[in-house]
Amino acid sequence: MNLSRKLLILVPYSWLVVLFLIPFGIVLKISLSDIALSIPPYTPKLEIFSSSAEWLQYFMALDLENFIFLSEDRLYYVAYLSSLKIASISTLITLLIGYPIAYGMAKSPEHWRPTLIMMVILPFWTSFLIRIYAWMGLLSNEGLLNQFLIWTGIIDGPLIILNTNWAVYIGIVYAYLPFMILPIYASLEKMDVSLVEAAEDLGCSATSAFWLITAPLSKPGIIAGCFLVFIPALGEFVIPSLLGGSDTMMIGKVLWEEFFSNRDWPVASSVAIILLLLLIIPIILFQRNEHKQREVER
Amino acid sequence: MNQSRFSWFNATSLTFGFAFLYLPMLILVIYSFNESRLVTVWAGFSTKWYGKLLQNDAFLDAAWVTLNVGIWSSTIATVLGTMAAYVMVRSGRFLGRELFSGMIYAPLVMPEVITGLALLLFFLAIGLDRGMVTIILAHTTFSMCYVSVVVTSRLITFDQSLEDAALDLGCTPFDAFRSVTLPIIAPAVISGWLLAFTLSLDDLVIASFTSGPSSTTLPIKVYSAVRMGVSPEINALSTLMIGVVTAGVVAFSLASRKIMINRKSDF
Incomplete structure (x- = not known):
């Protein structure tokens, strides 16, 4: 091994060891x-x-005192469970909204597709904070959404959405929708259309052809999309902090408050360790799914 | 199946989908030109909030810090990330390769609160004063991983025999990299830089943990202003940021499309 090759490996390697591994x-x-x-x-x-x-x-x-403290205090227990609940429900909603969009994109005329993909990616480049902030004005009691709903006569008085878990769901779905659309689109796009045509020729209705053929074939995309939404949603801080209320318990927010408000560093660190343990399972499952996918394609 | 036009179902889902993605930001932009301080009531067109914003020294200082951090961290991250990608694709086996690839992928899925906390505790442990330098170090660390993923995907599809040919013809490895490999992977390196730059501009959580009192970035400033509620000045600032990013991304993708077309016509 020559010197330049050693240096090439050593520089990024030691950077990550010093600024990633040691901090953990x-x-x-x-x-x-x-x-x-x-x-x-x-x-x-x-x-x-x-x-x-x-x-x-x-x-x-x-x-292990801090961990025992965490397991005894209901606050943390509730925060972990509620993070899991909020992340799962928003992942499901994102799937229900994202799938039809990805499907529409995959079935669109071919010369339209690059533009549509670009339009899905573009919001990802704009500031996350600004995208969440945009909803604060929309969802408030006198905000445009309530004004619109009252104007159409659907509701009489304003709905209280901002500072509730509903606003958190909307925020997560909005922020992570591109992560759901793109993998589903990718798996739908390379699907062989003639399979659906064959099923329809053999007497399948369009709906059952979708459930028997399109849906199973897009499963890898669905799984990848769900993980890509679920994993960051679980540790989310900005969305529950800006859109959620004081009763919105998410673990990222608890960690932040433990550190900045209570200045309890040992407990904040224990919260971080447990959040990591919670995340390891979905991350490993995700990697396995990706790996399997690559093997199939080969 | 008819692929030349939209079916009504697909047209509806695309319309609603893109309306959901774009309307909130469009409304935000429109209301930045509102005369009234109330963000929910339209009181006529005005650009006064932009004027107010440009006189706000705290925002301008924060913008300067953010820009500095962004340029430095994304540039260092691009160099390190490209090196890391090169190592992963070309170096074969070496001691601790598994650990290395783990450390490249882990920051991509790590919650920001944990990365921020870990880095802050590290900076305190080694006694490094928090300020612009610590934010740059923190941002470089997570964005180099994104750069490395982008560059890796380009390096994998790249024909290694071109590089071997250059080496056979007497190039040093560095020369071969500079005159053969780099021009070919340049689009990926540039998009890696852009990605690192926007990630740095965007980051609130890690910057909050690693910044000191003298170095407030724009997202930290925006976050503390926004917690008090919606304000037209923040709308104006958001509009400017959305405008800059959109112009940058559109210009870059048009330019790279043009390069692709030119390349195709060369062959």
Whole structure:
């Protein structure tokens, strides 16, 4: 192995070790420490160059206290469950809205498709914060949505949507819709249309041909899309913080408040570790799905 | 199946779908030209909020910090991400390859609150003062992974024999990379840079954890203003940001389409 090749590997490698791996080690370490009224607000502290006795003493002082605290306090329990619930429901709604759009795109005239794809991707390039902010004005009590609904006579008084979980659902669906549309579109687009034609020739109705052929063949896209929405939605902070109410419990928000408002670093770190554990399962399933897909295509 | 025009069902779902995606932002843009301070009542056309925005020093300072962080972090991330992609595709086996690819993919799925928290605790542990440098380091770390994914997908489809030919003809590996590989993967490198740049401009959570009191970025500023409620000044700022990004993305995709067409006509 020559020098330049070594350098090529070493530079990005060490960057990631220093700024990604080591920081996580620190989170894990602090999650096992106790809160203290000092700066930084936790004990025990450890210098890298300590004697072996100090190391031993250090590890003796670590315990799972914060995790026991998390499991005993209902607040965190509720926050995890409600994050799971909000993320699953919004993923389902995103699928129901995203599928017809992806289907429409895949069945559109071919020269239209690049423009349509571009139109789906474009919102992704605009600021996430601004896209969520746009809904704050729309959903408020005197906002345009309520004005419109009252004008059409559907409702008499304003619906309270902003600062409830409904607004959080709308925000997640809106923000992550492109992530659902694109993989479903990709799997529908490469589907062989003649299969559906054959089914229809053999007497299938259009609806049953869809359920028997199109839907199963687009399953990989559906699975990928659902993971791409579910995984970021679970740890979401901006949406519950701006659109949700004080009773909207999501784990990203709890972690933020634990850190910035309560300044309880050990508990914030433990919350982070548990959120990671929750995420590992869907991430592994997602990777397995992607891997299987690649094998099939080969 | 008729592919030359839209069926009514597809036309409806596309219309509603794109209305849902674009109407909120369109309304936001329209109301930035509203005369009234109330964002929900239309009181006539005015550009006064843009004037107010340009006189607001706090926003201008934050915009300057954001731009600096964006340019530095995306440039470093592009270099590191391209190197990482090159290593992943070309280097074959080396010690800790699995760990390396894990570290490249993990930041893509990591919740921002965790990345932010981890980096903040790290900066405190090594005693680095929080400021522009720490935000740049943080942004570089997560966006280099995005760059690496974009560049990897281009490198995989690239014919390696071209590079081998250059080496056989006496090029040094670096020369071969510069004069053969780089021009071919350039579109991916440029879109990687653009992606890293917009991710950096966009980021609120990681910047909040890693910024110091003297270095507030635009999203942090917007977030603290927005928490108080909707304001026409923020609408004006959002409109400017949407305008810049849209113009940039459209210009880039038109340019790359033109290059593709030119290339095709060369062969």
